[in-house]
Amino acid sequence: MTWNKLLCNLRELQLTGTLSGGQSFRWTHNKENNEWIGVFSKTLWKLRENDDHLQYQVIASLHNLSKTSNKKKNTDFAKLLKDYFRLDVNLGEYYKEWSEKDELFEKACKQFYGIRMLRQEPVENLFSFICSQNNHISRISTMVEKLCTHYGEKICEYEGETYYTFPEVEKLSALGVETELRNLGFGYRAKFIQKSAAQIVEWGGEEWFDSLQNMKYKDAKQELMKLHGIGPKVADCICLMSLNHLEALPVDTHVYQIAAQNYLPHLRGKKNVTEKMYTEIGDHFRMLYGDMAGWAHTVLFCADLKKFQQQDTECNNSNGKPKKRKKVS
C-alpha cells in the first residue's frame, strides 16, 4: 500500500507527544519502523512523519463513504485527518506567543515542539476520561480497548490484530453493562460508565453533544458535570479535547503541582485541590495564555509527564540514587 501525504512541517506536529501524551488512548507505536496505528472515525489508520509531511494509510474503514468515488474518498479521508490534528492551526505562531507570555513555557516547549490538541470524538473522549480517574495511562489504555472489543464494531483484522470502533453510547447504556464492566476489571468506574451512558441517551445522544459544542464553555462544562462520575476535571478534558472549547483547562495533580511551584506559591502544600483552588488555577492560566490556554497547558503537561522525561541512568546526585522525577522549574 502506498502512503498518502499531507503537507506538514516536522515542527508543527510531533506524533509521539500528541498521540501518547494522555489525550487519546488508542494509538500504538511500532518502534521498528516508527509507524503509528490506531482508530478514529470508524477507520483504522497508519501514520508516520517525515521532515515536511504527515503520511497516512487508511487500512480499513466503516466510515460512511460507500457511495462516493475513490477520488472523493481520498479527499474525505484527508479532511478527517486534517480535522483530527487541527492542521489548520499554525502552531508555531502560538508557541511563539505563549513563549513571549511565559518563561516556563518558553523552556518547556523547546524539547516539546509540535504538541497538538487533537479534535477527538466526544463519545470516545468522555468514556475514556471516566476511566482516567485515579488511574495510570497504561491501565486507561487497556480499559478503553476493552470497551472497544466488547461493545464496538469490528473494523478488520490486520497483521494478527482485530480492530474495533469505539462503541455507540446506546451499547454502553444497557442495563447489564455495569456488572459486565466490573467483571472486566473496571472497578467503581463501571457504574459511572453505564449511568452516564443512560443519561446521555435520555438527553438526546449525538444531538446533545452537538448542543454542548454550540454553548459557551462554562455552560457546556456545567451540563457535563450533571453526568454521574464526571466532575470538574473530566468535564474540562471533554470541553477541551472534543467540544472545541480550547480555553478549558483540566486541573489535575500535575497541573496543581506546576501551578503551586511556579505561579501560585500560596497554594503550596495543600492536600487536595478544592473547587475554589481549581478555578483559581484555571483562571490564572487563562489570563496568562489567552483563549487557547487549554492547548498551552497540554504542552506543559506533556513536558511534565514521567514517560517523556529523560531516564536517569547514572547516579549523579548527592545521595547516590537516581532522581525520581525531573521537575519543571
Place this chain on the structure above:
DNA sequence: TCGGCACCTGGATT
C-alpha cells in the same frame, strides 16, 4: 461552601 475519606484495580516501584 469546605474538608475528609472511601473507592476498584493492576502497573510500577521497592
Place this chain on the structure above:
DNA sequence: AAATCCAGGTGCC
C-alpha cells in the same frame, strides 16, 4: 518474589 504504592478524580458525608 511479595508487598506496597499510587495513578491526569468523584461522590458523599
